Amino acid sequence: MTVAGDVRLEGELVVLRPRVEDDLPLFARWHGDPDVRHWLHMSEMPDQSLEVERQRWSVVRNDPTRVSFVIETLDGVPIGNIGLIGIDVAHRRAELGIAIGEKDHWGRGYGTDAMRVILRFAFDTLNLRRLELITDIDNERGIRAYEKCGFVREGVLRAKRLRYGEPLDMLIMAVLSED
Numbered sequence: 773m774t775v776a777g778d779v780r781l782e783g784e785l786v787v788l789r790p791r792v793e794d795d796l797p798l799f800a801r802w803h804g805d806p807d808v809r810h811w812l813h814m815s816e817m818p819d820q821s822l823e824v825e826r827q828r829w830s831v832v833r834n835d836p837t838r839v840s841f842v843i844e845t846l847d848g849v850p851i852g853n854i855g856l857i858g859i860d861v862a863h864r865r866a867e868l869g870i871a872i873g874e875k876d877h878w879g880r881g882y883g884t885d886a887m888r889v890i891l892r893f894a895f896d897t898l899n900l901r902r903l904e905l906i907t908d909i910d911n912e913r914g915i916r917a918y919e920k921c922g923f924v925r926e927g928v929l930r931a932k933r934l935r936y937g938e939p940l941d942m943l944i945m946a947v948l949s950e951d
């Protein structure tokens with residue numbers, strides 16, 4: 773996680789600041805919420821204890837192909853996280869991941885604003901040209917937010933994951949810098 777450094781990115785509703793070790797209890801609480809986990813490919817994983825978060829963080833923080841930000845409201849309340857995974861400088865592409873962990877903040881424009889901010893960072897600062905993501909086929913709120921940010925549906929990945937043991941189709945979406 774080298775490029776996030778002390779970068780602070782401002783949007784209209786949110787500020788993105790680099791994720792730090794002190795955020796781990798917050799992540800454990802967000803990822804421990806069944807309503808949040810439902811959408812995060814975590815349904816088949818053990819409960820997200822602080823120890824599990826610590827182990828994941830030790831990988832993430834040393835991975836130069838990732839950037840990871842905490843999403844804060846303009847008055848400084850942390851409500852979720854957003855990041856780029858698998859930054860590939862040769863092909864100038866990466867995968868986007870986002871979760872608003874405070875579910876009372878869903879559907880209020882924060883996710884869209886956070887994505888617009890990180891898209892600018894990815895295209896203008898990191899000089900990437902393609903961002904992609906995969907999401908559950910029934911994640912209508914997410915898909916709507918991604919489309920508002922310019923992501924286009926590219927295809928269905930059949931039975932891509934299990935959710936509570938049941939195969940689930942997922943949608944791959946992407947946005948290009950020229951979009």
Ligand SMILES: CC(C)(COP(=O)(O)OP(=O)(O)OC[C@H]1O[C@@H](n2cnc3c(N)ncnc32)[C@H](O)[C@@H]1OP(=O)(O)O)[C@@H](O)C(=O)NCCC(=O)NCCS
Pocket residue numbers: 808811812852870871872873877878879880881882883884885905906907908911912913914915916917
């Ligand atoms: C997906 C997520 C990041 C979107 O962020 P958000 O702040 O909730 O989304 P926004 O408010 O910016 O935009 C949501 C849009 O979907 C619409 N929407 C809300 N609930 C909806 C629903 N149940 N069905 C369809 N559309 C819905 C909203 O009206 C809004 O569209 P509009 O601006 O045209 O009215 C956030 O909801 C979240 O973190 N969810 C849980 C975890 C998750 O799904 N992560 C992504 C995994 S790929």
